[in-house]
Amino acid sequence: MRVRVDGEKCQGHNRCFAVAKELFELDEYGYSHEIGDGVVPPELEEKARLAVANCPERAISIADTEEA
Amino acid sequence: MGGPVEDWTTDYDIFDPAYIRDPYPVWDELRQQCPVAHTERWGGSWMPTRYSDLFDIARDVQHFSSRNVLVAPAGPPPDHEDAEAMTAFEVGAPPITSDPPVHTWARRLLLPPFSIKAVAQLEPETRELCRSLIDGFLDAGRADAAADYAQQIPPRVIAGMLGIPKEMAGTFTDWVRGFLEYGLTNADIRGEAARSIFGFLRERIDERKEQPSDDLISYLLGSEVNGRPVPEPHVLGTCFLLLVAGIDTTWSSIGSALWHLAQHPEDRARLVAEPELMPIAVEELLRAYSPVTMARVVTEELEYGELRMCLGDKVLMSFPAANRDPEKFPDPDKVIIDRAENPHIAFGVGIHRCAGSNLARMEMRVSIEEWLARIPEFRLEDPDAVTWAGGQVRGPRSMPVVFP
Numbered sequence: 001m002r003v004r005v006d007g008e009k010c011q012g013h014n015r016c017f018a019v020a021k022e023l024f025e026l027d028e029y030g031y032s033h034e035i036g037d038g039v040v041p042p043e044l045e046e047k048a049r050l051a052v053a054n055c056p057e058r059a060i061s062i063a064d065t066e067e068a
Numbered sequence: 069m070g071g072p073v074e075d076w077t078t079d080y081d082i083f084d085p086a087y088i089r090d091p092y093p094v095w096d097e098l099r100q101q102c103p104v105a106h107t108e109r110w111g112g113s114w115m116p117t118r119y120s121d122l123f124d125i126a127r128d129v130q131h132f133s134s135r136n137v138l139v140a141p142a143g144p145p146p147d148h149e150d151a152e153a154m155t156a157f158e159v160g161a162p163p164i165t166s167d168p169p170v171h172t173w174a175r176r177l178l179l180p181p182f183s184i185k186a187v188a189q190l191e192p193e194t195r196e197l198c199r200s201l202i203d204g205f206l207d208a209g210r211a212d213a214a215a216d217y218a219q220q221i222p223p224r225v226i227a228g229m230l231g232i233p234k235e236m237a238g239t240f241t242d243w244v245r246g247f248l249e250y251g252l253t254n255a256d257i258r259g260e261a262a263r264s265i266f267g268f269l270r271e272r273i274d275e276r277k278e279q280p281s282d283d284l285i286s287y288l289l290g291s292e293v294n295g296r297p298v299p300e301p302h303v304l305g306t307c308f309l310l311l312v313a314g315i316d317t318t319w320s321s322i323g324s325a326l327w328h329l330a331q332h333p334e335d336r337a338r339l340v341a342e343p344e345l346m347p348i349a350v351e352e353l354l355r356a357y358s359p360v361t362m363a364r365v366v367t368e369e370l371e372y373g374e375l376r377m378c379l380g381d382k383v384l385m386s387f388p389a390a391n392r393d394p395e396k397f398p399d400p401d402k403v404i405i406d407r408a409e410n411p412h413i414a415f416g417v418g419i420h421r422c423a424g425s426n427l428a429r430m431e432m433r434v435s436i437e438e439w440l441a442r443i444p445e446f447r448l449e450d451p452d453a454v455t456w457a458g459g460q461v462r463g464p465r466s467m468p469v470v471f472p
Contacts, residue, residue, distance in 0.1 A: 011421040014184060015411070018347055029179040030426070053409040054351075056417050 001040040002063050003048045005032045009059035016051035016060055023048055032059075039065060070109075077102035081109050082139060082361070082384065083253060088458030092401060095389040104375055110253070111141035113363070113382040114375070115389075119397075119413070122390035125364065125372075125383060127418035132364035132383060133167050134420060135160070139363050139384055139460050143255025152270075156262040159305035164313060164362075164420065171419060173293050178306065178423045181229070181284055187426045190225060191434060197224055198438035206442060210449065213330070213439075214467040218322035221435055225427070226314040230307065231283025232272060244315045252459050262308075269307045273300065284310065310424075317360055318428045320463020322435045324357035325350075327464050328403060329436070330448045335405045340444050343437070349405045350432045355412035356403045358388035359461050362416065387413050388462065446471035 003023055005016070012030035016023070022044055024032045040048045040062075052060045073081050076094050081087065087094055098105050098117045105115045116122055125132050136142055146153035160166070163174035180186065201220050205211035223237035223244075245251075246261030272285055280286040288303045329336050339349055366381040377383075391412045392400040415422035422428070448454060449468040457465045 011418060012179065013415065013421055014426060015351075017184070026184065028183060029176060030183050050408060054411050056411045056413050056421075058411075 001042075001045050001048060002038045002065050003034050003040050003051065004038050004061050004063070005034050006059045006061065007031065007033070009057045011057050011059075013056055015054040015056065019050045019054055020044065020047035023051065077105050078107070079109065080105050080107045080115060082115075082459050083110070088456050088462065091388070091458070091462070092392060095386070095392055099389070099393060104372065110139075111382065113139070113384050114377065115384040115386055117386055117389035117393070119390040119393040119395060122385060122387060122413060123417055126385060126413070126416055126420070129167060129171075129419060131367050131370055133367050134165055134171075134362075134364060135167065136365050136382070137161075137165055137362045138252070139361055139382075140252045141255070143259070146259065150263075152263045152266050153259055155301060155304065156259075156266050156308070159301045159308075161309035161312065162302055162305045163423075164309050165305075168419070174302065174306070175419070175423065177288070177291055177293070177298065181287060182423050182425075182427055184426050187430050190228065190427070191430055193228065194221070194225055194431060194434045195438060197221060198435050199442075202438065202442050209472065210468065210470045212466055213326045213446075213469045214319075214323040214454075214464040217439070218319045218326065218435070218464075221322060221431055222315045222318040225431060226310060229284045230272070230310060231276075231281050231285060240311060240315060244312055247312055248316055248460050249457050265308055265311060266304065269304055269311070273303060273307070313422075314424050314427065316457075316461050316463070318424075318431050320359035320457070320461050321354060321357065321428060321432055323464040323467060324359065324462075325353040325432060325436055326439065326469070327448070327454065327467055328353060328357065329440075330446055330467075330469050331451075332403070333445075335403065336440060336444060338405055339436070340440055345406055346433050346437060347429070348407070348410075350429055350436070351410050351412065352403055352405055352407045353432070354414040354429075355391045355397070355407070355410055356401075357463075358391045358412065358414035359463050360414070360416075360422075361386050361388060361460055361462075362420075385416070387416060443471045 010031050014030055016032050017026055023035055025035050026032055048062055052062055073079055073084055095117045103118045146157050163171045166174050201217050205216055223240040224234045227234045227236055243261050243265050247258055251258030251261050276286045276289055291298050362385045364383045366377045368379055370377050394400050415425040446469045449470045453468055454464050455466045
C-alpha cells in the first residue's frame with residue numbers, strides 16, 4: 001500500500017497527521033505531505049485508511065504498491 | 069416577514085429562539101424537504117443543509133465570495149467623516165473576508181503562528197489558566213461552566229498571542245459579543261464594537277512599531293509580501309480577525325462540550341479512563357456541536373441545481389447542519405465519543421479552512437482535560453436554565469452546573 005497527499009487539495013486541516021504521524025509530515029504552513037515515498041508498512045495500513053476517511057478535503061489517496 | 073416561522077423552507081429565521089436552542093429538527097426537515105432553503109428575513113439568504121452542498125459551495129470561491137461573511141445584513145456604509153468606521157469598512161478582516169489573490173498571501177502569512185508546533189508552546193500556560201479558573205469555583209460545588217470557565221479561556225489565550233495584557237480579556241469579550249452576538253442584528257451596536265476594537269488595535273500597532281516584541285502584532289508588522297512590508301491597514305484588519313474569530317467560537321465549543329459531558333456520564337467516564345481518546349473526542353464534539361456559520365456572497369447569476377441565484381445573494385454556510393447529515397455521518401445525532409471516521413467541516417472546507425483550528429483544538433482538549441481531572445462528576449443544575457446564543461456562532465452563554 002502507498003499513500004499520497006494531493007497538494008492542490010490539502011488545506012492544512014492536519015487530520016491525517018493527527019491519526020498517522022508515522023505516515024505524514026507537515027510544512028511550516030501546516031500543509032501535509034506523505035513521508036518519503038509513501039509506502040505504508042502493513043501494521044500502519046489501518047491508520048492510512050483512517051487518514052483518508054478523516055480528510056475533509058478528500059486530498060489523500062491510497063494505491064496498492066504494485067499499481068503505484 | 070416577522071412573526072413566528074410557519075414554513076422553514078421559504079421563511080427560516082436563524083435568530084428564532086427555539087431554533088437557536090435546538091436547530092437539529094429543523095435541519096432534518098430541511099435536508100429532506102428543501103436542501104437549499106430560502107428566506108427573506110434579515111436581508112434574505114439561502115441556506116444549504118446537506119454536507120455535499122456545503123462542501124461544493126465552500127470550495128467554489130469563484131462563484132461564492134467571502135467578501136461579506138456575516139450572516140446578518142451589513143447595514144448602511146459608515147459616515148466618511150468617521151475614520152475608524154471607514155477603516156473597518158474598507159479593510160475588513162483579511163484573510164477571512166478576502167478572495168484570491170489577496171487571500172493567498174494573507175493566509176500564508178497567518179498560518180505559521182497557528183501551526184501545531186507553534187500552538188503546542190501555548191499549552192502549558194493554557195493549562196495553568198484552566199487550573200486557576202477551576203480553583204476559583206471548585207470549593208463552591210457549583211459554577212457557570214459557560215461564563216465562569218469556557219468564556220474566560222480564549223480571550224486570555226489570544227491576548228497572550230497578541231501581546232496584550234490579559235486583564236483586557238473581559239473587555240475583549242464584551243467587544244466581540246457586541247460585534248458577533250448582540251450587534252449581529254443591530255448595525256449600530258456592531259459598528260460601535262468594531263470602532264472600539266479597531267481603535268484599540270491601532271494604538272497597540274503604533275506601540276509595536278516603536279518597540280517590537282515577540283508577539284503576533286510585531287510578527288505581522290515585520291512580515292513582507294512581494295518584498296515590501298505588509299500594508300498597515302492589512303495588519304490592522306488581520307489583528308481584528310484574530311480577536312473576533314478566536315474568542316466566542318472557541319468558548320462556544322468548550323461550552324457545548326461541557327454541556328454534553330454534563331449530561332453523559334458514560335462519556336465522562338470513558339474520557340477519564342482512556343485519556344488517549346481525547347483528540348478523537350474533541351473532533352466528535354466539534355462535529356456534533358459545530359458552532360460556526362459563515363456567509364458567502366454570490367458573484368454572478370448562476371443556476372444551482374434547480375435554483376436561480378442572483379448576484380449579491382447571500383448563502384449561509386451552515387457547517388453545523390452539514391455535520392449532522394445522515395448521508396455523510398451514520399447516526400449523526402448521536403455523539404460517538406470514539407467515532408473513528410469523522411471528516412467534519414466544523415472549521416469549514418476549502419481555502420478558508422479556519423486558520424486557528426489547531427489553537428481551538430488545543431484549547432478544547434486542555435480545557436476539558438483539566439475540567440475532568442478536577443471535576444469528573446457534574447451535572448446541569450437545571451437543563452431549562454441554560455441559555456444559548458446563535459446565528460453566527462452557537463453555544464451556551466449561561467450554564468449552571470453542580471458537582472459534589
